[in-house]
Amino acid sequence: MKTAVNVVKILIVILLLVAVFFPLYWMINISLIPDNEVIRSRPHVIPPFSMITLNAYRETIFRFNLLKPLFNSVLIVLCASVITLFLSFPVAYSLAKYTFRWKPIVHYLIIWFLALPWIVYVLPIFKIVSSIGFLDNHLLMILLYGFSGIPLFAWLALPFIREFPNELIDAARLDGCSELGIVWRVAVPSLQNAFVALFLIRFIWAYNDLLFALTFTFDKAKMVMPAILEIPGLFNLPYAKMAAGGVIAVMPILVLAIGFQSQIVSGLTGRTIK
Amino acid sequence: MRKKLHIVVLLIIPFSFFIVTYTVPFFYGISVSFHSPKGDFIGISNYLLIFRDARFLNAIKYSLVFSASTTVSLVLFGLIFGIVIHHLNYGRSIVKTAILIPWAISMTVWGLLAQIVLHDHFGLVNFLLLKLGIIRQGIGWLSDPALARFSAIAVRVYREVWFGSLLFLSARQIIPEEFYDEARVSGARPSQTLWFVTLPILKPTVLYIATLVLIFSFQEFDLVFALTQGGPGFATELASITVFQLGVRYGKFEYGTAAITVWSLFVTTIVVIFFRFFGRKLRDQ
Numbered sequence: 195m196k197t198a199v200n201v202v203k204i205l206i207v208i209l210l211l212v213a214v215f216f217p218l219y220w221m222i223n224i225s226l227i228p229d230n231e232v233i234r235s236r237p238h239v240i241p242p243f244s245m246i247t248l249n250a251y252r253e254t255i256f257r258f259n260l261l262k263p264l265f266n267s268v269l270i271v272l273c274a275s276v277i278t279l280f281l282s283f284p285v286a287y288s289l290a291k292y293t294f295r296w297k298p299i300v301h302y303l304i305i306w307f308l309a310l311p312w313i314v315y316v317l318p319i320f321k322i323v324s325s326i327g328f329l330d331n332h333l334l335m336i337l338l339y340g341f342s343g344i345p346l347f348a349w350l351a352l353p354f355i356r357e358f359p360n361e362l363i364d365a366a367r368l369d370g371c372s373e374l375g376i377v378w379r380v381a382v383p384s385l386q387n388a389f390v391a392l393f394l395i396r397f398i399w400a401y402n403d404l405l406f407a408l409t410f411t412f413d414k415a416k417m418v419m420p421a422i423l424e425i426p427g428l429f430n431l432p433y434a435k436m437a438a439g440g441v442i443a444v445m446p447i448l449v450l451a452i453g454f455q456s457q458i459v460s461g462l463t464g465r466t467i468k
Numbered sequence: 469m470r471k472k473l474h475i476v477v478l479l480i481i482p483f484s485f486f487i488v489t490y491t492v493p494f495f496y497g498i499s500v501s502f503h504s505p506k507g508d509f510i511g512i513s514n515y516l517l518i519f520r521d522a523r524f525l526n527a528i529k530y531s532l533v534f535s536a537s538t539t540v541s542l543v544l545f546g547l548i549f550g551i552v553i554h555h556l557n558y559g560r561s562i563v564k565t566a567i568l569i570p571w572a573i574s575m576t577v578w579g580l581l582a583q584i585v586l587h588d589h590f591g592l593v594n595f596l597l598l599k600l601g602i603i604r605q606g607i608g609w610l611s612d613p614a615l616a617r618f619s620a621i622a623v624r625v626y627r628e629v630w631f632g633s634l635l636f637l638s639a640r641q642i643i644p645e646e647f648y649d650e651a652r653v654s655g656a657r658p659s660q661t662l663w664f665v666t667l668p669i670l671k672p673t674v675l676y677i678a679t680l681v682l683i684f685s686f687q688e689f690d691l692v693f694a695l696t697q698g699g700p701g702f703a704t705e706l707a708s709i710t711v712f713q714l715g716v717r718y719g720k721f722e723y724g725t726a727a728i729t730v731w732s733l734f735v736t737t738i739v740v741i742f743f744r745f746f747g748r749k750l751r752d753q
Contacts, residue, residue, distance in 0.1 A: 203557070214566045281482035300483070404575065
């Protein structure tokens, strides 16, 4: 009985792992096969050794010039994530630690901003930005992604800050520390872990976003997600190149997700379990 | 006065960056929706057009179906997976790490990949179904309008269910073991502990995650756009895709902003209703 249960459990583990890893595996598999071998009614489940080629990667990097959008994305999102954290943390701190009359209103505003789909902002911002000729610009994207995260990340940071002991704040106040000094010298250093976690999540979400990148960038500041969307043509099926572009675009995030998995899990679940 | 200064610096200034870059343009968009492309005030004419536009009405209908069915399946499967993963003694930590991988793959890449796997003739899904003898000939997962609507939902659930499982798993892990010891001592069967201990304790989490997933479903744009671009025809167009195509691709700002206003009113109403009934934990004051 006991062994039967264990066998079932091991089977479930294997099934789950297959389901989780399959998309990544399949993408790598297809990216290594020549295009004409991908388009066949019996797919290669394992790339045949004699066929393995890096041609798709060469094409996406040199012909579609994918490294430039990749660099743009990383640069933009890195700066934007710093801005988001820098601005959303004090918002969360004041909601968690101060009492003021219109606090409920700020709460409701944040929830409303979370709920409104991003598409509602796209058209008016597009109109304003294009009328002042500011489209397709690194600075624009840094500001857009930097500010767009403020409500969500204030909301995500709230439970972490609420756990921070009030006694420490009172003690610092008695020592004559100013309110801003408390935030900067007492709260931020001891909430480092939450900071790192939320920074990573902000980076990953902004990097993976398509809507803003597709709307506001097309050439000079083109970001990686709209860039790989241009690989599929209208009449051909360049599957190997699509897969190779996908692998390249996903790589930075996969490295982060695996390298910092415990921080990311704590950031994502903080709101659920606190 | 001095006491208020830190609230200005810590709350009002940072928050106003969002208000100025997002909320102000949003209200500007609403005012644009009452004007013609030339800038003349035309009242609600754009809205009258919108409500007769079959394309937009279908997009709203599909958005609602899409959000409702993804929310229900994500909560249901996420809850099941979360509890199952909790009970896997050896594999739990490796599975917990591995479920971050689909979450890390962007919706855009996921959509492109699903395009490859779901192709009528060369896709893996049809190949496997043919081989197992479940179907006689390839199914047009993305070329048949009704099926494409289903596929978009299924592809999204496949990607997002791991995130939901992670949230449910962590909620399940913090239930104290004593509850279960007590249930065991009083002779409860595993199915009874699940029904009378686990589920009642997880109920607030379920409602919270349902609200969260619903909000994220209304946001959906990336995956469906990468998967089908709204096609075949307009079959899988979500409201967000229609607005994007109208406003950004065709340059119909005034018409598009009217669509936005309607859509944001819709979403706000639904989310407010949800919060009134379920979302105590989200409101969290």
